[in-house]
Amino acid sequence: MTHIHFIVNPIAGTGNHGFSETFLQDYFDKDQYNLTVKCSSYKGHAIHLTKESINQQAHIIVACGGDGTINEVASTLVNSNIPLGIIPVGSGNGLASNLKISQNVKKAIAVIKNNQQTKIDVGCVNEHYFFSNTGFGFSASVIKNYEALQKRTLFCYMQASLKSLKEFHKKEGISIEINELEILVNPFLIFISNSNEMGYNLSLTPKASLQDGLLDVIIVPKLNKLKMLLFGVSLLLKKPEFLKEVKCFQTKALKLSSKNTDFFESQMDGEMLKIHDTSVSISLKEKSLLVIF
Template identity: 65%
Template structure:
């Protein structure tokens, strides 16, 4: 018997998904799979549920949700031999899309049943993991507005982006030194990516790979509103480097030092994080998570 645990975020995406044992056993045969269903009820809950599943000897642990839920489950599986299954029912689904995991639930089930494992790189921000990307500046502000909205849709994301565009100059002043080298005052954006997709098929780092042992880094200094709009267009056509101010490079490790400003406001896999540490080591752990693809 294969013990397979489903960790479900009931409010992900439309919030209308139902993962009952009766429903799942239509696709995961009772004579082959022993099914356990767990519901994640608050931020961070999926971490504890995954730890329980590891102790209970689950052979496969499936995250049913968006990038936030997937991050919580996957973070707990880093360095183990237990593969992560993904049923992408969130709004953006950036990691699942990068891994070619279908958004169709039944097709995602068959992907899990095929049991084809692959190992991927994992990004680290001090002691926190990310699998798609982390960002500071404009991207973090967008996520803050997005989390405050009532709906998790592409339209909500666009509205949040427009709100961030209008209010971006009102942020607290911050100064960041990158790798002890260049200091950036009030950067428009610092974006560090492990994968080639943000979600909704947008990309700041179209050349990024989950398996190259490198992080793709984009830095955009403080720019005016017209150049912000132009940069948005460049992202839409997946050519962010068209803006001449963009600095793009690949590294195994990035160090950010906050010289001025109250906190690092970041997004980590599409979830807002307010980080009080003044020094951030952002690095990559090569091939340290198994995923079913």
């Protein structure tokens, strides 16, 4: 008997996905599977529910939601032998897309039943894990404004992006240590990715891989309006290196330091995170999460 626990965000995406044991039982033979469904009700709740499922000796734990829910469940499963299943019903669904997991619920369930497993790399910012990407500067501002809109749609994401462009103030005195180089920048954007998609089929790191043991890093300085427009076009074309001002790196680790503030605002897998420290260490844990794909 295979015990599968589903951690569900009931308001992810449209909020109309209707996950329940009754719904899922139509897809899983009662003689082969024992199903448990748990619904999260606040930010961070999925972490508690996943820990509970680990203690209850679940064989598979499935995150049903968007990138935020997936991050909470996956973070709890790092370095464990319990595989992560994903039913993507959020807005961006960057990690699921990278793993070629369909947003069609029936097809995603079929992937879980097939139970093909692999191990992927995991990014780490101080003590916080990320699986798709993390970002500072403009990237963090967009997510901050996106969350304030309370709706997760591509249109709202574009609204948040435009608002962030209007509000943007460059950060002075940010030092980046990467590949034995120290770079002092006033960044528009620092973007670190473990996967080749951000969600909505957009990518700043099209060559990134979940299994290459490297993080892909994009550093963008403050640009004039014309070059900002060109940068937007390069994002749509998935060619971030189009502008010479944009610096691209691959690395196993990097460090950000600030002389002027005692905190960093970041986004991590599409969720806002404020880090109360004058420096941030970003590293990679190779093949430390077991996933079903």
